[in-house]
Amino acid sequence: MSLARSPLISGLIVLLGFLSVASLVVGPAPVTVSGALKALVSDQGAASIVVREIRLPRTLLALLVGWVFGLSGAGLQGLLRNPLADTAVFGAPQAAALGAVLMIYFGLVGTLSWALPFAAIAGALLSIALVVAVAGRGATIVVLVLAGLAVGSLAGAGTSLAISLSPNPFAVTEIVFWLLGSFEDRSFVHVLLCAPFIVLASFLILSAGPGLRALALGEETAQSLGVDVPLLRGLIVAGAAIGTGASVAVAGSIGFVGLVVPHLVRPFVGYDPARTLVPAGLAGAALLLAADVAVRLIPSGAEVKIGVLTALLGVPFFLWVIARRRAELVETPA
Amino acid sequence: MTRLEARSLTVELGTRLALDGISLSLEPGRFTVIVGPNGAGKTTLLRSLAGLAVPSRGEAVLNETSLAGMPAAVRARAIAYLPQGGGVAWPLPVESVVALGRLPHGEKPDRLPETGREAVADALRSVGLQDHARRPVTALSGGERARVQLARALATQAPVLLADEPVAALDPRYQLVVLDVLKARAREGATVVAVMHDLTLAARFADAIVLLHRGKVEAFGPPETVLTEERLAAIFGIRAQVVRQAGKLTVMAESPLPEAGQ
Numbered sequence: 001m002s003l004a005r006s007p008l009i010s011g012l013i014v015l016l017g018f019l020s021v022a023s024l025v026v027g028p029a030p031v032t033v034s035g036a037l038k039a040l041v042s043d044q045g046a047a048s049i050v051v052r053e054i055r056l057p058r059t060l061l062a063l064l065v066g067w068v069f070g071l072s073g074a075g076l077q078g079l080l081r082n083p084l085a086d087t088a089v090f091g092a093p094q095a096a097a098l099g100a101v102l103m104i105y106f107g108l109v110g111t112l113s114w115a116l117p118f119a120a121i122a123g124a125l126l127s128i129a130l131v132v133a134v135a136g137r138g139a140t141i142v143v144l145v146l147a148g149l150a151v152g153s154l155a156g157a158g159t160s161l162a163i164s165l166s167p168n169p170f171a172v173t174e175i176v177f178w179l180l181g182s183f184e185d186r187s188f189v190h191v192l193l194c195a196p197f198i199v200l201a202s203f204l205i206l207s208a209g210p211g212l213r214a215l216a217l218g219e220e221t222a223q224s225l226g227v228d229v230p231l232l233r234g235l236i237v238a239g240a241a242i243g244t245g246a247s248v249a250v251a252g253s254i255g256f257v258g259l260v261v262p263h264l265v266r267p268f269v270g271y272d273p274a275r276t277l278v279p280a281g282l283a284g285a286a287l288l289l290a291a292d293v294a295v296r297l298i299p300s301g302a303e304v305k306i307g308v309l310t311a312l313l314g315v316p317f318f319l320w321v322i323a324r325r326r327a328e329l330v331e332t333p334a
Numbered sequence: 335m336t337r338l339e340a341r342s343l344t345v346e347l348g349t350r351l352a353l354d355g356i357s358l359s360l361e362p363g364r365f366t367v368i369v370g371p372n373g374a375g376k377t378t379l380l381r382s383l384a385g386l387a388v389p390s391r392g393e394a395v396l397n398e399t400s401l402a403g404m405p406a407a408v409r410a411r412a413i414a415y416l417p418q419g420g421g422v423a424w425p426l427p428v429e430s431v432v433a434l435g436r437l438p439h440g441e442k443p444d445r446l447p448e449t450g451r452e453a454v455a456d457a458l459r460s461v462g463l464q465d466h467a468r469r470p471v472t473a474l475s476g477g478e479r480a481r482v483q484l485a486r487a488l489a490t491q492a493p494v495l496l497a498d499e500p501v502a503a504l505d506p507r508y509q510l511v512v513l514d515v516l517k518a519r520a521r522e523g524a525t526v527v528a529v530m531h532d533l534t535l536a537a538r539f540a541d542a543i544v545l546l547h548r549g550k551v552e553a554f555g556p557p558e559t560v561l562t563e564e565r566l567a568a569i570f571g572i573r574a575q576v577v578r579q580a581g582k583l584t585v586m587a588e589s590p591l592p593e594a595g596q
Contacts, residue, residue: 210437210442213434213437214434215423217420217483217486218421220415220417221415223386224386224413224415224417225410225437225438226409226410266424270430271425272424272430272444273424275444
């Protein structure tokens with residue numbers, strides 16, 4: 001899938017370029033487009049500090065996290081052959097948050113530590129594995145969603161417990177703000193904390209692409225076509241968990257991006273689950289970056305948390321997909 | 335020429351013995367039909383012959399090589415498998431679904447070489463779907479979708495074709511069309527094996543019949559030697575007339591027999 005052959009991918013890359021510039025420009029300190037670009041490449045005093053130290057890491061984080069959410073959503077939907085699959089539906093962000101919160105609660109680490117992404121990844125991995133194990137193979141989407149809801153609620157309860165039992169008010173504040181999901185006040189340390197995991201997750205999910213195509217015909221047929229289905233499942237589940245965990249570790253809980261974007265790009269790629277992956281990642285990055293610019297533009301005392309915005313947009317979309325596909329959801333095996 | 339064999343094949347599903355020491359040799363150039371009552375192990379036998387079910391004892395062997403040790407890609411090029419009622423998850427165009435049959439040859443469905451495109455076009459033509467190539471598969475009727483799946487299996491051009499109830503969802507005309515296609519593949523030299531419930535169609539089209547009962551081969555041979563009135567009574571629990579008319583064997587099921595012990 002070369003760039004020249006796919007107008008969708010080149011269009012998304014151009015869009016990402018525009019959004020990235022917007023993200024460098026928009027904020028409390030006024031900077032013009034040319035000023036922001038100049039400040040990025042040469043030392044322009046205060047403008048350079050704002051653009052390079054505050055807005056650039058934030059932009060990169062939104063791109064990375066949006067990309068891996070879009071990719072994970074498309075990968076999981078392809079794996080389970082179901083348009084409602086997403087890490088958020090499996091309770092993975094909540095479980096990742098619990099993993100990280102436990103680290104903070106026990107005072108093991110601050111929010112700037114390598115232990116945080118590892119704990120979050122472990123939480124995400126555990127939740128997806130638990131949902132898949134409980135629901136079983138060939139489970140209907142109803143069972144999957146119910147299992148995901150239960151696992152997510154359990155993780156949420158665990159987090160609430162940690163907050164209510166926390167003897168340290170500073171830890172509580174730290175946990176609560178971090179949980180809401182935001183790219184505010186993030187630095188290059190955050191980018192470095194998540195980037196290696198996101199690269200790894202992308203590699204895992206993208207390498208499963210060709211197999212996903214055959215999986216559209218069901219596990220047995222895919223196997224008969226020479227696809228190693230257990231390996232494929234492992235690649236995508238591990239990729240989605242690592243990507244979600246790393247993202248939650250640096251940006252808190254941001255849901256529903258992965259659910260929404262595959263739907264937006266699928267009609268442009270002939271519904272091919274393999275060709276959905278890269279555009280879904282790019283669209284996820286664009287959506288999250290646009291949302292992050294939007295939260296800076298919404299007039300309010302404190303910045304609206306991006307996790308809140310994506311949930312406000314994503315949940316109605318989720319409901320709309322359910323309503324539209326109601327009839328098939330009853331019997332569709334995942 | 336590709337010979338597919340089962341050697342003392344035993345498969346356990348949970349605690350149930352699904353196949354109990356089956357030995358068979360399936361000849362190239364022949365259309366073999368597996369019949370048997372529900373739960374006899376027909377699908378398990380077909381899956382084992384496709385290398386998809388793991389035997390607890392014995393092995394499935396393709397040209398003297400055990401399927402268990404065969405690389406998946408080699409096996410996929412040699413054996414095309416058509417599962418029962420396989421659905422397609424996304425509204426993919428019909429030709430893209432059929433093009434998936436080229437995956438074992440390392441051909442990407444969106445960039446097929448000339449040989450692949452010809453194989454897909456031939457397969458679509460043989461099941462009468464050449465005019466539906468660009469339609470989304472989800473917009474087709476159940477029978478049409480079953481033919482798409484068969485076309486996908488044909489497009490692999492594998493020397494072995496295994497089909498699980500390939501005509502179950504089809505109207506009478508397409509049952510005959512599909513069975514003709516399977517028989518033609520056998521005449522071209524392929525080893526073709528299908529699971530079927532319709533004994534009359536099985537008797538009409540099969541070169542050989544495997545009669546399976548409780549995980550064991552009850553009989554294996556030409557239809558007229560396997561499908562006898564006594565066996566149909568003993569194994570299927572039906573009273574049936576087996577008539578030979580104008581060189582064709584016809585099985586007419588008449589009534590169910592009372593179950594043993596009643």
